[in-house]
Amino acid sequence: MILGAVIASLLAACADSVDTPPPRPQFPKWHPKQQRPADRDEQVVDAALAAFDFCRLIDQAAYDRRKGGDTRPVTREPEVKDGKKWCTLYRDGYEDLVYVHDVDPSHAWLRNDGTVVDLAGVKAYQVETRRDGGVSGCAITVPVSFQRAVKFELGMSRSKDCELLRDFATAGAAKLPRDLVYPPDGQDNGRVGACANWVSTTKGENCDPAVEAQVPTGAELILAAGAADPNVECAVFRDAVQKTFGPEFEPIATPGSCYFVEPRHRLQIEAGATANGGAPGEWLADPNKTYKDHHQTRFSGNPGVTFRSTDDREFSLYVSPLGNLDSPGHVRLKIAPQQERGIDDWDRFKTVSTVDVARAHAVMELVMATHFRMAR
Template sequence: MRGSSRVGLLGVAVIIAAAGCGTITPGAPLTQDLSPPRVVHPKAEVPKDRDERAVMVALRQVDACALLDPAAAGSLGFTSKVKPWAQGPHRCMITKKKGDDEVTVRAGDKIDHARKYDDALLTLSGAKAYRNTDATGDVCTVNVPVSFDVVVEFQARKGSKSTSDDRCTLAETFAAAGMAKLANQDTVRTAAPLSAWDPCALLNATFGTELDRFASRLDSRSYGIDGCQSGRKRTDGSPASAEYELLLHYQSDPAAAPDVKIKAIGDRHVDVRDASDASGGCVAKWSAGPSGSQYPNLTDAVIEMRAPDCAKAETSAATVVELLKTTPQPGPVQRPLLYKAEEPDEAIPGACVHMRTYGPGSCEPYHEVTLPAEAKDVLKMSTADPNVGCAVGLEAVRRHFGPRMLPVTGARSCQFVEPEHAVEVEVTVSADSDPNRDAGAPEVTNRRAVTVAGRPGLLFDQRSPATGIVDHRLSVSAGPGPGSGAVQVSLRQFPQRGSVGDLDVETRKLHLLEPMLAEILTKYFA
């Protein structure tokens, strides 16, 4: 099933731990120090993001309505008589008839790692895209990345008189056709009213010398690059709050509304009033002229400026009125806009992009290492290099969980991840654990004794207090005697990325833990 809501149910980790010596004597504990200096491998290259302003300039030039081609959806009932209509300078909508499903395109929405991780990964018109749907299937969204955190969004939404039961086919069809046009972005250049500027550029130009104190961000609601919020900078450079907001949209002339409070600002008639919603502040709103939209009620190109008070709203509006008479300073244009199917689109190295959570420096792709022949040397090596866990587990994990399992390392462990994001297998080889280390924790349930490859051990569930994710752990001794360390295997599974709902019972893989662990024990710790 397509979708975006993914409920984690299971998870996999293998920890091989030993405490003690450099030789393994049957029945005897390890006693020597197994803590050599940590091995440092060359860091994997982290992909670099595109220039933010070059991306914004490129998006400003895109005609959103040209991306909604009814001819591409002929099999879905669209004809050449159906015309898209602009909702703003860089937003557009198309529908077969009033009340039927609507397809919208919006340039400049935001996306993050969590969204990409959960969404189905697509290749449309040779380029990368992500798809998600809500639990009801009424809304399906295809996000097309143009930078690491900015997308062009195609969205299909069920209408009150819907003639279809598949919003995702609708969204993907229009997205594929639009992406084919974006691949040659100069063929979809816009001259729509207000399209020369984006609100963030306008706010930045408005604040001028105050830019060292203010930061701007794309509007977090439904405007894409047609909306921007600005506030005083946090220490990380982001805006602490939306003190100012600037929106560009197509609607009726604000001056024609009832109870307007018109002020002449520059050569514009501006409605200035206290904001009526919970955000507070004061809003200045005016028309810049005809919108050119095909929709009858969206007659005017309207600017809406929100400020902390009406004096600041009027001052800011006056600056924006004059700026809109000018052309923005020319700058570089991002080319190409689209990402190839295999091209990195996150600042995450290699297979670490398939980690559910990621922080800078928290994950490295596997650096291949050669394992020594003796178990004691494998254990000793493991304390200095988490890549040993990858080498120990590589064959067994792939044999039991599939060839697409990809090894990555954290501070002390190796975790196997996959592009489908349905299974995670972690392998840790360390010198400070035993089979009972975690089994007594308060979050542990379903504890029972097992025997694997002739060695006694424990099988138990452990739920993370932070995430609620359950790891199903299987832990046995690394050697034949007390104090010889532990090998721990735990399984974590999720519904496949892009799906909605819980994990199907028949897809669960708990039964693979014991044979995988037995294989590791037999090969490396006999």
């Protein structure tokens, strides 16, 4: 009876060990460590804009250069909309040609979508809107703090030529107080270094340019190090991404992910090697059918899965360096085309190209061969 009790106890213990998975390791949350740039005093900027005559920013000489043979009279009319100053250049009292206004702080992050332009020594951002095969709009924003800006736009009655607007914006920016504008390479936002190229609506407070980090030897150690520090994740992928996609892709560290970003915003890459993440098999099973085109494959002997978002705007690869798709932790790569900086193209639907899919496969193969050659 005693022997039977011992055997029963051992069997129960074995059953518990099989049915109860080991707890996942816990790692402290990583936070950016680099010093954030300081913004200008909000009250000083607000007072300067409140005292400034916005109609001075619409230059009569710029209009005279562009009016051609039209002799109809023009007027500059100030107004206040939602507490913000505006001024509009009208012809014949009704035809709006150009307007300039104080941009609400809630739109400050939008400047990250614009192409940086030099208005005769003043930093600005330009966005051209394209629709139905043509240019339907242009806007030029001149930052005066991290949160505030002065925006120049063409009225509905004018051609949407960015070159035309650039003439007005250059003349107008020259009239802004010098202590309000930034030089072409000035720090006009809270993003540090390559974080300025991250396609994100954040202010950059959770992003650091990646720093060099040592990649440990062994899959378990790499996944643990990656879970604790995204700089390690960037180090795992840096050489492979830059060799395959190009040296213009720079790594940035964010909590839980490494991103590779480039100045033109045409493509953004997310990379990770972490013990915190789920097992690759979870994405293969995809019980909620969130993705499509699931394929099980191998990279340098390691089992993995690839899939697309249902709108074809993202392609992902998840690989298990532990030899089992159902083991927690993974190595991942995601690629997603973005709206090109300075171009708001309504006619072009951004989808992952066949070429970039092939490059993503090449990156993962190189990463696994370099750091995870010995599959478990």
